[in-house]
Amino acid sequence: MKISARNVLEGAVKEIKEGATTAHVLVDVNGQTLTASITNESVKELGLQVGGRVKVVIKSSDVMVAVD
Template structure:
């Protein structure tokens, strides 16, 4: 599969916290860095995501907002 998104980070799922509609998936991309993705619980089931799975986090965004 080819993608236009160039920010592709390989990692390992370290946690899947499911709720009624959405789930937080925490991915260790190395060097002590954990990123979190919020996806639907339906997608978690479709991908059969589990702790220890090797995944690729694909980031495509026109903006990244940070506030303090």
């Protein structure tokens, strides 16, 4: 796979929480957990399973940080 995004992180699926239409896929990337919201259909099409190796692609025009 070739992709133009520069923020590609490798990790392992930690947990998959399927809802009515959307799943939250928790991915462990070097001890940090990232969560992706994707369709339940995508989970099935990608064959995602807990423990499976994946690449997390982050494409965003803005990153915000806030404090109290």
